[in-house]
Amino acid sequence: MDQNSKMMIFCLFLAALSSPVFAGEWKANVVKSLDTLVSSCVVVPCSFTHPKGNLPTSRLRGIWHRSNDRNQRIYFEDQTQVLENFRGRTRLLGHLGQSNCTLEIMDVKDHDNGPYCFRIEQALTETKTDDKFSFVEDCVKFTMLPVPLKPALTHPKTATQDLPYTVTCSVTHTCPSHVPKLTWSKAAPDAVNEVHREIHPGNWEAQSILTFIPGEKDDHTEIKCTAQFNGGKTSFTTLTLYVKRTENYNHIIIPTVAAIGTAVIFAVFCILMAKKYKTRIAELQNQEGSVWNQISRLSRRSRISRQSPALYCSAERHPECVVYFSTIKEK
Known part of the structure; x- marks a missing residue:
């Protein structure tokens, strides 16, 4: 056997000694303490390792018990072996074959403070077990909360x-x-x-x-x-x-627009009224001019007729007038 082969065998031997499976090491990972609301439920995360390696769940039995007495069980498959106060209130959420021993306790009572520990057993038959171990160094204890925490x-x-x-x-x-x-x-x-x-x-x-x-x-x-x-x-x-509030200028814009609109309407109204009255005054002035012109013409004609009737009358246009004034002249 060469030197390399000897070194490889020696390394394998050391690995076997340090392996939990071969060394028979039992370990559990359990939360030490939890604040638990009375009347609610609590879930205790738990995982473990054991010297037999991976075994099917059917070959394993999980037990939760009081730390001072492993016979005071709060969880077990056989409910008749569970403390009466815990019957129907406890169950395992994980699978033991996957090294999951998570425990759920429902309807928590104010005296369920613990501590509680986990125990694993390898079953050979319904009445015999091959190996078992209680993780009494890894237990959980609850701090009971009578009222819930506020959000x-x-x-x-x-x-x-x-x-x-x-x-x-x-x-x-x-x-x-x-x-x-x-x-x-x-x-x-x-x-x-x-x-x-x-x-x-x-x-x-x-x-x-x-x-x-x-x-x-x-x-x-x-x-x-x-x-x-x-x-x-x-x-x-x-x-x-x-x-x-969102910044805006509606309180300034709206009154300003309203004021400007009112001023424009009033200005247009005034312009239309002024135009209307101006037109009316022009009409009245035209009417007055016509009357005065007529009166002026009549007055002028009257003066002319008295001064020189002959100039006023025309034989061609007013023959009767010529006859009339001729008669007056003869007289």
Whole structure:
């Protein structure tokens, strides 16, 4: 055997010794503490490794028990072996064959504070087990919350009239299997977006994002976001909306246009009236001139006729006049 072969065998031997599978290492990753709302539910993230490697879920049994007594079980497949107070309230959300031991507790009581630990067993038969291990160093404890946390509102300080305005309502919780419901005091169904994300192991955040266009009537009105948790408890937060009016000059333009319009109409009316009266005066002057001309002609004719009737009368045009004046002359 050459030197390279010996070195390879030696490395494989070291790897086997350090491997959890061969070394028989048991490990669990469990959240240490969670703030839990009474009457709601809580989900405890949990994962584990065991020396048998990957096994089917049917060959594994998962147990959750009190840290001081593994026989006080809060979860087990056989419900008759579960503490009466926890029967029907606990279940595993993951698959043990995938090393997932996540626990859900429903209808949390104020005395369910724990701590609780996970135990894994490899089943040979229904009554015999081949290997088992309790992770008593990795347990979870709850801090009980009698009332829910209030939602947090994130929004700009002021809104601008006729421009989109966004408000975000968020609340943290420990029950991703039953997400809190967030509702708004005023909102259109298509103006709300919802987001649900894990902020860190065992703690989740539900968000509701409201977008709307505020008007002048919305100034100094209240917007309320209500969070309804699993179990029926609710909490809410309100904000007072301040709407900044859009800058415009309507209060100057409208009166100015109205004044100019009135002045134009009045000016046109005055021009038409002046033109009408001017025409009327011209007509009256023409009429007076005609009368005076007629009177003047008659007066002139009368003077001429008295001074020189012969000049006034024409034999061709007024023969009777010539006869008349001839008679007068003879007399």
